[in-house]
Amino acid sequence: MxxxxxxxxxxxxxxxxxxxxxxxxxxxxxxxxxxxxxxxxxxxxxxxxxxxxxxxxxxxxxxxxxxxxxxxxxxxxxxxxxxxxxxxxxxxxxxxxxxxxxxxxxxxxxxxxxxxxxxxxxxxxxxxxxxxxxxxxxxxxxxxxxxxxxxxxxxxxxxxxxxxxxxxxxFLPLSDGDLAAVARERRPESPPEAIERALPLSGGSAGRLLGLVDSP
Ligand SMILES: [Zn+2]
Structure with a gap:
């Protein structure tokens, strides 16, 4: 591999x-x-x-x-x-x-x-x-x-x-459940509250959510 x-x-x-x-x-x-x-x-x-x-x-x-x-x-x-x-x-x-x-x-x-x-x-x-x-x-x-x-x-x-x-x-916007799962996978070190806070601002985009989690 x-x-x-x-x-x-x-x-x-x-x-x-x-x-x-x-x-x-x-x-x-x-x-x-x-x-x-x-x-x-x-x-x-x-x-x-x-x-x-x-x-x-x-x-x-x-x-x-x-x-x-x-x-x-x-x-x-x-x-x-x-x-x-x-x-x-x-x-x-x-x-x-x-x-x-x-x-x-x-x-x-x-x-x-x-x-x-x-x-x-x-x-x-x-x-x-x-x-x-x-x-x-x-x-x-x-x-x-x-x-x-x-x-x-x-x-x-x-x-x-x-x-x-x-x-x-x-391709469709992601649900909050899928977004949270992506964030937990890709940013395991991020506090769950930070992910929760960013969810409503992400507009169904994992890319935007990760950006928000990285620079709140
Ligand atoms: Zn092959």
Whole structure:
């Protein structure tokens, strides 16, 4: 095992049973091309889910729906994985066409350690119109064994033509029970009162709750 948290992350996703069930159905159908949009509020597990699913799909011998942790793919960190390509805006406000072209070029040069290549685009609503069109063109001529995961809290900001090409999976705000469980797991040293106090301000987002617990 590499100790990469994405290898075991799927079992840590809370409160998204419907989204995970839908994703399971989509992937059980043998989806090996096209694009899936994971959308819903910030901080509820969309990106973590996309990373964990990528691990499972890239694994040469998944076991009971989980990556094996032993094959060459599982032993390769995602950042260095030749069949995994991540595009995220980082500090910049938008994702331009050059970044998308570079991503798409990278997917063509994959060495196929895994049965499928994956491109993950986080904050995909930040694509410029030109970048969106470049991605759209690629989706209109789907390559075999190239699967896109797109992540966004604001699908209404995507080009309608792009949106219409995506399989959409909705993530929901988390319940107080799930939020408290996440906080206890991720911040075991935090006093329960601090977690209780932050719950009503978190808006169903574990990301926001952890931020509040960290800097009350
Ligand atoms: Zn594996």
């Amino acid at each position: 590499t100790g990469d948290p994405s290898l075991s992350a799927l079992s840590s996703i809370r409160g998204q049973d419907r989204a995970l069930a839908r994703l399971s159905r989509i992937l059980a159908g043998g989806l090996r091309s096209g694009a899936v949009l994971l959308w819903g509020p910030e901080g509820v597990g969309k990106r973590t889910t996309a990373l964990a699913l990528s691990r499972r799909i890239l694994c040469a011998e998944p076991q009971e729906g989980a990556p094996c942790g032993r094959c060459l793919s599982c032993r390769t960190p995602l950042a260095a994985h030749p069949d995994f390509h991540l595009l995220e805006p980082g500090e910049t406000q938008s994702i331009g066409i050059d970044a998308v072209r570079e991503l798409l070029r990278g997917t063509l040069e994959s060495s196929l350690v895994s049965p499928v290549r994956i491109a993950l685009l986080d904050e995909v609503h930040r694509l410029t119109p030109e970048a969106s069109n470049s991605l759209l063109k690629s989706l209109e001529e789907p390559s075999d064994n190239l699967l896109f995961f797109l992540v966004s809290p604001s699908p209404d900001r995507l080009l309608p033509t792009l949106l219409s090409r995506l399989l959409k999976v909705r």
